[in-house]
Amino acid sequence: MKIEKYLEPDTEYCNIVKKILKNPEFIKRKEYRHHGNRTVYDHCLLVSVISYKIAKKLNMDYKSAAIGGLLHDFYYKPWQEHKDPRPFFKKHGFAHAGEALENSKTHFPELMNNRIEDIIKKHMFPLNIKPPKYKESWVITCVDKYVSMEIFKDVKNLPKYVGIFKKEKIN
Numbered sequence: 001m002k003i004e005k006y007l008e009p010d011t012e013y014c015n016i017v018k019k020i021l022k023n024p025e026f027i028k029r030k031e032y033r034h035h036g037n038r039t040v041y042d043h044c045l046l047v048s049v050i051s052y053k054i055a056k057k058l059n060m061d062y063k064s065a066a067i068g069g070l071l072h073d074f075y076y077k078p079w080q081e082h083k084d085p086r087p088f089f090k091k092h093g094f095a096h097a098g099e100a101l102e103n104s105k106t107h108f109p110e111l112m113n114n115r116i117e118d119i120i121k122k123h124m125f126p127l128n129i130k131p132p133k134y135k136e137s138w139v140i141t142c143v144d145k146y147v148s149m150e151i152f153k154d155v156k157n158l159p160k161y162v163g164i165f166k167k168e169k170i171n
């Protein structure tokens, strides 16, 4: 199933996230590679739109779901292009949620609230062991995993995705 078919943002969604989508620092993520062929920008947009739609349907705080979904991977560096010298539990897989939260607070302090902060900080549960506090955070952590499931089709690169850096193996 092509999940991109869910990527049809409505006007309300665009109004909620327009400040982020116009931000030059966020736009740089169009150059950051995520899993497979998607960029970090595309991945975050996909997670955000799907989470927004689910949250809206279930009468949750869909604005926080849209913003938290869009910022959940707003970490600093395009980690796939750099060797990560950090110790195992500080590698990308474990550390990027905290980085994304710090970066979001720096660039979008006026958009932050407790739910959005929880969404970003806990989205890697159970890799980061503290479970999400809000139902919106559970939506994003599940949608993120669903959208990222394609990494399991690419088993030889799994150690890299978890944070044990190895050069990506091309077939």
Ligand SMILES: [Fe+2]
Residues within 6 Å of the ligand: 072, 073, 096, 097, 123, 124
């Ligand atoms: Fe992430």
Ligand SMILES: [Fe+2]
Residues within 6 Å of the ligand: 043, 047, 072, 073, 144, 148
């Ligand atoms: Fe993600």
